[in-house]
Amino acid sequence: MGTTIRKAGSQEAFRRVDYDYSLAVARLARQHSAQAFALNSATGADPGSRLFYNRVKGDLEEAIGGVGYPSLTIVRPALIGGDRD
Numbered sequence: 001m002g003t004t005i006r007k008a009g010s011q012e013a014f015r016r017v018d019y020d021y022s023l024a025v026a027r028l029a030r031q032h033s034a035q036a037f038a039l040n041s042a043t044g045a046d047p048g049s050r051l052f053y054n055r056v057k058g059d060l061e062e063a064i065g066g067v068g069y070p071s072l073t074i075v076r077p078a079l080i081g082g083d084r085d
Helices: 009-031 052-065
Strands: 036-040 073-075
Touching: 009 036, 009 073, 036 052, 052 073
Parallel strands: 036 073
Antiparallel strands: none
């Protein structure tokens, strides 16, 4: 799940989709006994980054790491190309 700042219309809206909604899904799945979670993050994800996008992705990685999954996979692909609706 994710968007771009341009499509979201603001940094606040971007964070709502890429952080809030994604974390809510991870928490809900764990509450329903999910044992594993995979997160498609981004190259450069870092909660200490000066870049907003990378900071949000890093914040999300940290937050999901605290949800308590026995198995957590985080991948950091480079740019994902292609048309997105």
